[in-house]
Amino acid sequence: MKVLKKIPEVPGMLTRHEGEYLYRLAQLDPGKGVIVEIGSWKGKSTIWLALGSTSVGGEEVYAVDPHKPLADEGYMEDTEAEFRKNINAAAVDSRVVPMVMTSEEAAKGWSKPIRLLWIDGDHRYEQVKRDFLLWEPHVVEGGIIAMHDTIRKKGPKRVLWESVFCSNRFRGISIVDNITAARKVRKTSIWGALTKWLTIGCRAFYIAARKIRIPYAKPFGRWILRRLTT
Numbered sequence: 001m002k003v004l005k006k007i008p009e010v011p012g013m014l015t016r017h018e019g020e021y022l023y024r025l026a027q028l029d030p031g032k033g034v035i036v037e038i039g040s041w042k043g044k045s046t047i048w049l050a051l052g053s054t055s056v057g058g059e060e061v062y063a064v065d066p067h068k069p070l071a072d073e074g075y076m077e078d079t080e081a082e083f084r085k086n087i088n089a090a091a092v093d094s095r096v097v098p099m100v101m102t103s104e105e106a107a108k109g110w111s112k113p114i115r116l117l118w119i120d121g122d123h124r125y126e127q128v129k130r131d132f133l134l135w136e137p138h139v140v141e142g143g144i145i146a147m148h149d150t151i152r153k154k155g156p157k158r159v160l161w162e163s164v165f166c167s168n169r170f171r172g173i174s175i176v177d178n179i180t181a182a183r184k185v186r187k188t189s190i191w192g193a194l195t196k197w198l199t200i201g202c203r204a205f206y207i208a209a210r211k212i213r214i215p216y217a218k219p220f221g222r223w224i225l226r227r228l229t230t
């Protein structure tokens with residue numbers, strides 16, 4: 001656990017619970033496919049994923065990010081040097097394959113099966129949708145798709161509704177803070193659909209309670225959702 005202690009020192013947008021959750025997701029089904037991350041920034045989520053996969057002797061994490069300033073999206077710095085420094089310092093560089101390019105470029109000619117797809121790139125609707133459509137077909141049956149900022153940002157939220165919640169090819173929705181994850185299946189059973197919509201109902205209740213500012217709704221709702229769904 002020496003390396004895990006270094007995680008909070010890496011700048012990034014993940015909460016500790018989210019990081020630990022990515023670590024657990026990366027431990028699932030080793031041998032079934034690689035892990036793909038869209039949007040690495042300075043490597044915080046990359047490190048959690050790589051540590052999780054390493055702990056079970058799993059596959060590499062393909063970390064896709066152009067690392068260039070993208071003014072339109074609010075990324076004002078070149079993060080490649082810091083990304084590489086952080087993954088080296090966490091001793092996960094041998095488990096990480098940096099792909100310094102956009103998601104669209106990386107998807108061209110991609111053929112590896114993916115057991116965990118983590119989408120945390122450009123958060124605008126069209127771009128999240130594009131990432132989903134480009135990469136989801138490579139996720140193996142039983143594999144996981146996890147997305148960040150699915151509660152507070154409109155783009156990921158809408159894609160989640162359209163492509164995951166309203167699809168019968170995903171079940172087992174889990175919500176940890178701003179991450180929502182789901183398992184890809186051939187077809188959801190009636191029981192799978194029922195539990196999925198119950199989870200979505202709890203999530204809607206939590207979001208509404210936050211909006212109308214019910215006291216303690218945020219910490220309590222987050223705590224309940226984590227416990228109900230993971």
Ligand SMILES: C[S@@+](CC[C@H](N)C(=O)[O-])C[C@H]1O[C@@H](n2cnc3c(N)ncnc32)[C@H](O)[C@@H]1O
Nearest residue numbers: 012013039040041044045065102103120121122
């Ligand atoms: C929210 S940050 C990622 C945060 C990171 N996952 C973490 O844990 O700290 C979003 C990243 O997406 C990258 N990005 C933006 N557009 C992209 C695209 N088309 N393809 C891949 N990455 C992109 C940005 O360069 C930025 O580093």
